[in-house]
Amino acid sequence: MSDAILQARGLTKTFAGFTAVENVDLDVVCGSIHALIGPNGAGKTTVFNLLTRFITPTAGSIVYDGTDITRAKPTAIARQGMVRSFQISAIFGHLSVLDNVRVALQRHQGKAYHFWRSEKMLDSLTDRAMALLDEVGLAEFADTLGVELAYGRKRALEIATTLALDPRLMLLDEPTQGMSAEDVGKVTELIRQVAADRTILMVEHNLQVVSRLADTITVLNRGEILAEGPYETVSRDPAVMEAYMGTADA
Template sequence: MESQPVSDAAKASRCILETRGLTKDFKGFTAVKDINLKVNEGTIHALIGPNGAGKTTFFNLLTKFLTPSAGTIHFDGHDITHRRPADIAQRGVIRSFQISAVFPHLSARENVRIALQRQLGVSYQFWRPIKMLDQLNDKADALLQEVGLKEFAETKAVELAYGRKRALEIATTIALEPKLMLLDEPTQGMSAEDVGTVTDLIGRVVKGRTIVMVEHNLNVVSSLADRITVLNRGEIVAEGDYEAVSTNPQVMEAYMGTAHAD
């Protein structure tokens, strides 16, 4: 019997990432404590909290740059707690860092082509003849068009404005065909205009994709996130949609006041 495609509604109800009792200690200091988190497929799940809340540590645990002191991580039905960072990436968990992670002296198109090399089975083999990569130009240009950078295809990444560099990074991340995108402060250091542009871009190009996002800007979170988890001192203090968490007394005390003071 031929299998039927999974509907968007079914995807949204399927848990693709789950942490159980996830904990990280650093010589007596507990940065992340007993985190039980579920992320449903096809949703944007935001992680917020004041400085030192444990957000980046949690991200580093997910991508195995840190080893948990206790607890487990399950992705797409598999226990990945003790997998290496490269194995996590191969399973489709791709992280975008706070600092733009593109090759500054390559063009926008060349940056996207490098990410697309996985489709040729020659990923990151820079000594291959450049003509081999020409077959990726159309796909690279389509991705650049999607993020509004088609006219900058020949421009070196170092010459792009900051907001456009982040757009390029999103294009290269999408090119890797992630099952889960981890966006680490995607609007960090941006002007108000760039924040709006990148927020619109994320909402448009990642629709239907699964994203866990650390973000300090509450306007961005409120406009993008389907679900929000609030951390404080390494623990979850609230979870729900924006309306629910923004009126939670613990959140207002721990986070919202400092955010509005920025």
């Protein structure tokens, strides 16, 4: 597809004779929200790790924004604007919310991560950092230590630090995992908001979130694509219903 920002062809990963992902073709359309779903052990996170090059595919190819990144390093991919989050919230708990974002902005500006930067240098990043915090609804918590945030707000902070890297494509791994219903609603709306001018590929277990957000859904089962399309289509697919829709956990 010519309008795809990310394409995988024949993506396969074998571990010691066990095939975790087999012959996966994927097209993530620019400007869309694309969800990967499937039962436990379906290969969702493995696909994420392959696409972001945290693990090397056994076979297949990955093209991002017209460039083959099948053998690229994760850091090189991030510099090209493809940035991911993880299932476990990754923030600096001993730093303030504001400083978490300012640290991320340092990296985007080509500076190394240093925690002894002068106040003058850090202050130059404050306006942009506060704008990002406002975008994710955390401006009032700027002086709060990361460790003191409620879980849902930690995930929002993680999204802010991801946005600080100015991504074109955001990969979100289980963004609502472990959240209360209230936090799920807030993060769902946050994802919708930040997707306004970005592309998002997400692994998500909550079907309500997927139905509200995703333009396209790819259903994995046992490492292979079982179905693909809008929610209305895949939710009625008999094979999907048997493998996934009747389970409580994706």
